[in-house]
Amino acid sequence: MSSAAVLTSTHEGVLTITINRPEVRNAIDSAAAVGIAAALDQLDQRDELLVGIVTGAGGTFSAGADLGAKLRGESPRVPGRGFAGIVQRSSPKPLIAAVEGYALAGGFEIALACDIIVAARGAKFGLPEVKRGLVATGGGLLTLAERIPYHVAMRLALTGDVIDASRAADLGIVSDLTDDGAALEASLDIARQIARNAPLSVRASKHIMVEARDWPKAEAFARQFEIADAIAHSYDAREGAAAFKEKREPRWTGR
Structure with a gap:
């Protein structure tokens, strides 16, 4: 399942999917989107895989779409699964986002596509598309107001402001806060708890x-x-x- 853009590993029924483009803050190009979608296909199809974790390499979750790749004509969307191969259709099995560093724009939307968000205290979240003349079409505008108070969601969407992990936890976006560098291990602990259940x-x-x-x-x-x-x-x-x-x-x- 692994590729240069997306790495996968399995342990005790848990599939860890790592976006592996740290040189561009794990921005999503076509290869990354296809890699995430392929990993989710495996999670869906293999009975021994019970829980998935999505994370990013190099201390960053994802900065969203790779604008340079888009200018080259690449699409960060996968038919049937949407942006990053996940936001439109994720998995019937539980998914945990293990967030370090930035989860911005499409990166935030990838995290929102997961069922549980575990974040290091230094993590940052936001939908800054309006600052770039764009619209957040990866599900953030569709789901954020369902997760947090309407007026707060609207403020984030219209200002493009970035919030830290503590604020995200206060709002209920983040379920678990960890020290920096510990989000993945905490996510694995939660995944193992889930995997022990029926x-x-x-x-x-x-x-x-x-x-x-x-x-x-x-x-x-x-x-x-x-x-x-x-x-x-x-x-x-x-x-x-x-x-x-x-x-x-x-x-x-x-x-």
């Missing part, structure tokens, strides 16, 4: 939380039960109950 239950829980935002309120419980009932009758549900009764660790099979 994979069908984890995926169903993410599915419900993501989709419920668009469900009519009157139908929400019925739609939730439709998804959850299939899990309640799975082999893993029986195994979970047996392991609890027998005071042992469960042996999940994903069925």
Whole structure:
């Protein structure tokens, strides 16, 4: 799965995807977008991979689209997955963004496409497209006001201001703060916790939380039960109950 622009590694059911263009602050060109999309395809398809982490090499998450590459005619979008191969369609499995340094413009949108954001205290977040005569079309304008208060989201979008990780945590964008240099290890710890849980239950829980935002309120419980009932009758549900009764660790099979 690895390429020059994107590196991948696996350990204990966790796939780590590293944007590997530190010379341009991990800006996304065509090769990086294709590499991220290919890594996510593997995460989706391989049953032994349970959680994904997205991070950047060299102490920076991503500065967004590589404008030089765009001027050369390259596209940072992948059909079906969108900008950086992730923002339009990520993965049904959990994704964690491990952020060091800058997560700006499309880089911020990559982080927002993940389910959990872990950030070093020195990290910076923002959508500065308006300062460059551009519009943030990688999902930031579509999702930010769902995650934080409307007026704060609007201020960030219209001023292009950058906020630090502590402010992002106060707003609820960042779930976990770490010392500088420790975001990836903290993300791995969280990923391992998730990977120890029943994979069908984890995926169903993410599915419900993501989709419920668009469900009519009157139908929400019925739609939730439709998804959850299939899990309640799975082999893993029986195994979970047996392991609890027998005071042992469960042996999940994903069925």
